Amino acid sequence: MIHKEVPVGVSARHIHLSEEHVEILFGKGYSLTEMKPLSQPGQYAANETVAVVGPKGTFAKVRILGPTRKRTQLEVSRTDAFALGVNAPVRESGDIAGSAGIRLQGPAGEVEIEAGVIVAARHIHFHTSDAERFDIADKQRLRVRIGGDRGLIFENVVARVSEQYALDMHIDTDEANAAGVKNGDTAEIMEKI
Amino acid sequence: MIHKEVPVGVSARHIHLSEEHVEILFGKGYSLTEMKPLSQPGQYAANETVAVVGPKGTFAKVRILGPTRKRTQLEVSRTDAFALGVNAPVRESGDIAGSAGIRLQGPAGEVEIEAGVIVAARHIHFHTSDAERFDIADKQRLRVRIGGDRGLIFENVVARVSEQYALDMHIDTDEANAAGVKNGDTAEIMEKI
Numbered sequence: 001m002i003h004k005e006v007p008v009g010v011s012a013r014h015i016h017l018s019e020e021h022v023e024i025l026f027g028k029g030y031s032l033t034e035m036k037p038l039s040q041p042g043q044y045a046a047n048e049t050v051a052v053v054g055p056k057g058t059f060a061k062v063r064i065l066g067p068t069r070k071r072t073q074l075e076v077s078r079t080d081a082f083a084l085g086v087n088a089p090v091r092e093s094g095d096i097a098g099s100a101g102i103r104l105q106g107p108a109g110e111v112e113i114e115a116g117v118i119v120a121a122r123h124i125h126f127h128t129s130d131a132e133r134f135d136i137a138d139k140q141r142l143r144v145r146i147g148g149d150r151g152l153i154f155e156n157v158v159a160r161v162s163e164q165y166a167l168d169m170h171i172d173t174d175e176a177n178a179a180g181v182k183n184g185d186t187a188e189i190m191e192k193i
Numbered sequence: 194m195i196h197k198e199v200p201v202g203v204s205a206r207h208i209h210l211s212e213e214h215v216e217i218l219f220g221k222g223y224s225l226t227e228m229k230p231l232s233q234p235g236q237y238a239a240n241e242t243v244a245v246v247g248p249k250g251t252f253a254k255v256r257i258l259g260p261t262r263k264r265t266q267l268e269v270s271r272t273d274a275f276a277l278g279v280n281a282p283v284r285e286s287g288d289i290a291g292s293a294g295i296r297l298q299g300p301a302g303e304v305e306i307e308a309g310v311i312v313a314a315r316h317i318h319f320h321t322s323d324a325e326r327f328d329i330a331d332k333q334r335l336r337v338r339i340g341g342d343r344g345l346i347f348e349n350v351v352a353r354v355s356e357q358y359a360l361d362m363h364i365d366t367d368e369a370n371a372a373g374v375k376n377g378d379t380a381e382i383m384e385k386i
Contacts, residue, residue, distance in 0.1 A: 155344030
């Protein structure tokens, strides 16, 4: 039995934008510019931010992650969702049908999205070679432990396997704070569910 | 083997004040007034609130819980601690030596506390009869599960046993949001650690 250790990446609130929405928010023909690369190959934090305006609260500067996607998706913690006043469901990335809407404001314009606000389901990105080494299949649910004073065992952690991915467990700020961990700490896969 | 189910109580940020600090913040001879009782007998949420001012952020209205205590203690989540800009340690209630300081403002005055800002360690209050029924001793550490989509198993849950307590598991808002639970949901004690 090998040790199945995985680095932890903490996702603060962020947004993925469609090309159409980039142009509405930042102007016709505008392209996002890269501030720094993320752990997943090809993904980056952009220099640009947008304001997110909910019925109860506003976040003035939400970081945009690039490149653009087919559909705009805002990922928040439940704490954030309460502050905004929206009822964001826990969903896997891309699964936004029927999720919460919100207003986005950029320097060139604003847009109201009907859906796209989610709390991202906890998940682990596996490169295909990691998945083979750990004997784990795409979409499998895992039980994963983060130890320490505020030790937590996370159930229903979704495995996502691709040649495009680098090994990383993604949890949101509520989950990270509940476990008392920060970026780069280590989690251990205990078992498949 | 009996089912060891426990109701969950979610603690939002709150403060306990010493009598001395009540008088500084609200005026000489002032007494807190009860808004509503809490789950623990004799404890109550007061009508009064204070402003809490940290180096990075402020909470304008933090609920005071009564009655007064020997020492002032502000309980926040890690999310709150980051927002305030203070390094609040995870501690059991009352164990405030060397914890973070903060400025408190009331209608009659303000006070800077040197220590007293903590993130409360997750714990379960047991009435003596519950502890006997569950075969659990004071200060024992437990592993406790909250199921569901965002299922979590909490390690290092501290048992606190007293004739004065009513059965209730206390977690903070980060922990509740990470588990997707609300007041009155149910947790299950799995085992002693």
